Each structure stands twice: as structure tokens, then as C-alpha cells.
Amino acid sequence: MAMGFSSVPLLRRYPIYSPALPYFFSLRPNRRVNIAASLSTAEESTSSSLIQPTPSRTRWKPMCLYFTQGKCTKMDDPMHNDTFNHNCSLELMQNTAGLKNVRQQELEYFLVLDLEGKVEILEFPVLLFDAKTMDVVDLFHRFVRPIKMHEERINQYIEGKYGKLGVDRVWHDTAIPFAEVIEQFEVWLSERQLWRNELGGCLNNAAFVTCGNWDLKTKVPQQCTVAGMKLPPYFMEWINLKDVFLNFYKRRAPGMLSMMRELRIPLSGSHHLGIDDSSNIARVIHRMLIDGALLQITARRDPRSPEKVEFLFKNRIV
Numbered sequence: 012m013a014m015g016f017s018s019v020p021l022l023r024r025y026p027i028y029s030p031a032l033p034y035f036f037s038l039r040p041n042r043r044v045n046i047a048a049s050l051s052t053a054e055e056s057t058s059s060s061l062i063q064p065t066p067s068r069t070r071w072k073p074m075c076l077y078f079t080q081g082k083c084t085k086m087d088d089p090m091h092n093d094t095f096n097h098n099c100s101l102e103l104m105q106n107t108a109g110l111k112n113v114r115q116q117e118l119e120y121f122l123v124l125d126l127e128g129k130v131e132i133l134e135f136p137v138l139l140f141d142a143k144t145m146d147v148v149d150l151f152h153r154f155v156r157p158i159k160m161h162e163e164r165i166n167q168y169i170e171g172k173y174g175k176l177g178v179d180r181v182w183h184d185t186a187i188p189f190a191e192v193i194e195q196f197e198v199w200l201s202e203r204q205l206w207r208n209e210l211g212g213c214l215n216n217a218a219f220v221t222c223g224n225w226d227l228k229t230k231v232p233q234q235c236t237v238a239g240m241k242l243p244p245y246f247m248e249w250i251n252l253k254d255v256f257l258n259f260y261k262r263r264a265p266g267m268l269s270m271m272r273e274l275r276i277p278l279s280g281s282h283h284l285g286i287d288d289s290s291n292i293a294r295v296i297h298r299m300l301i302d303g304a305l306l307q308i309t310a311r312r313d314p315r316s317p318e319k320v321e322f323l324f325k326n327r328i329v
């Protein structure tokens with residue numbers, strides 16, 4: 012059911028500057044131009060590539076979280092459009108000289124996934140990243156309503172997590188149970204020829220990319236158990252970006268922030284808002300592809316005993 016907008020203005024607040032994270036800066040207009048330019052000259056990098064914003068886009072805007080869930084009813088309102096972004100593209104470009112290291116990928120698409128929620132999943136964001144154009148071309152995003160928690164506990168939980176990001180209202184307006192999310196996700200996958208229910212099995216020419224193994228090794232199976240569902244077959248393998256990062260750059264980056272810091276990529280949006288974290292992981296992927304990384308499956312479940320996960324890279328972050 013399409014939800015209308017709340018009369019309460021949708022607020023999303025963003026950190027201005029965190030002294031603990033010296034490479035991250037505020038999201039004021041043009042900040043990416045300044046940061047990218049200054050860091051590329053001041054810091055030695057493993058790559059000569061330079062990530063720049065599209066010149067026509069001068070002001071960063073937060074994503075409309077109704078739009079990301081297919082529920083925005085205000086896209087013809089100029090004021091709303093002026094405030095919120097309705098385009099999933101990363102809007103990064105690279106100079107052509109910076110493309111000389113790019114390798115042919117084995118997979119056409121990467122599904123960038125970064126779940127939120129410790130007790131139960133609260134947010135399921137997936138960005139469809141095209142390996143050829145090296146950009147996000149589509150997305151699937153749902154807020155997820157826990158099924159085994161009392162209403163009061165959910166309210167506290169959401170207030171604590173999303174309240175401080177100013178997106179608790181939209182969470183309450185849109186969250187649906189995990190089983191429904193998965194149902195809708197499968198329709199989304201099928202419509203894009205990424206997977207077909209009749210055929211079962213893995214994704215078609217695509218793989219999930221996560222930051223760590225937690226999302227698909229631990230959390231999704233746990234949530235499936237809570238929801239009384241079988242683990243869907245497309246969650247049987249994935250790419251842990253941290254392992255690819257370690258093997259490619261020969262540097263340890265134990266988390267998304269450290270990968271971004273290592274690559275001098277400024278943080279966009281709100282950390283721990285799943286859709287923004289996914290977008291930041293997609294920025295890391297973009298940069299790694301430009302630098303010449305090959306993104307391959309790093310973990311796979313045994314089809315006969317799915318609880319067993321085989322890790323395919325010798326050197327990995329544990």
C-alpha cells in the first residue's frame with residue numbers, strides 16, 4: 012500500500028565534522044570537489060585515479076527514503092525535489108586516463124547490501140551496481156518491521172537508531188515484515204532477470220557484495236529462522252569486499268570507514284543508515300574497479316549442508 016507523507020516534515024540530519032575521522036568532512040555544497048582535489052595532490056595514493064563529481068551537480072541532497080522504497084508521491088513537487096535526491100546514480104566520474112587499470116569483471120552486476128539491525132533486521136538496502144558503467148543503476152530498499160518484538164520495544168529501538176538520523180518517521184510509515192520484503196525483493200530480482208524463482212539457484216551474472224561476512228553468513232539466516240522461512244538460494248554465496256580489498260591492496264581495512272579512509276573517499280550521508288552505507292560501499296567498489304581490482308566470490312555455502320560456509324580466499328579478514 013502506498014503511504015502518504017506525514018505532516019511532520021521529514022528531517023535528515025548529517026554530521027558536520029567528526030574529529031575522530033580526520034578524512035571525513037561535511038556534506039556542504041561542492042565539498043567533494045574540494046576534498047578530492049586536495050587529497051589527490053597532498054596524499055600519496057596507490058592509484059592515479061581521481062574521483063570527481065559531475066560538474067552539473069553542485070549541491071548534495073539526501074536520498075528521498077520514500078522514493079527508495081517506491082513510495083514517493085511528491086516527485087512533481089519542486090520544493091520536495093529541491094530538498095531530496097531521487098536519482099540512485101553515484102554521480103562519480105573519472106578522467107579517461109584513470110581508466111587504464113580497469114579489468115574485465117566475471118560478473119555483470121554487483122548487489123551491494125548493507126543490513127541494519129542487531130536484534131532483528133530493520134533495513135534491507137540493495138544497490139544494483141553495473142560493473143561496466145561502474146555506477147549504481149537501480150536500487151531495492153525496504154525498512155523492515157521486526158516480528159518478534161513488542162511495539163514498545165520497537166518504538167524505543169527505532170527512536171534510538173533512526174531518531175537521531177531524523178528518519179524514524181519514514182521508518183514507521185513504511186516498514187514491513189521481512190517475509191514481505193523478501194517476496195518483493197524476488198519480484199524485483201525477476202523483473203531485472205537477475206534471478207528466477209522457477210530456476211532456483213544462484214543469481215544470474217550477479218553477486219551480492221557486503222562489507223564483511225555478517226550480513227549473509229549470520230544475519231539473513233538468523234532472520235529467516237525468526238520469520239520461519241527457508242534461506243533463499245540466492246543468499247548462498249557472496250563477495251566480502253574486505254577480503255577483496257586485503258588481497259588487492261595488500262592492506263587491512265577492517266570496516267567500511269577504514270576502507271574509505273585508506274582510499275581517501277569522503278563519507279556521504281549518514282553512517283548506519285543502511286542505504287547511505289550501501290552507497291558508500293558502492294563508492295569503494297567504484298574506486299577499486301578503477302584501480303584494477305577483480306571482484307570475485309569470497310564465500311560460498313555448501314549446498315548439501317548450508318550451515319557450512321567455505322571461504323575462498325586464503326588471506327582474509329577474520
Ligand SMILES: [Zn+2]
Pocket residue numbers: 075076077078083084085086091095097
Ligand atoms: Zn520523494
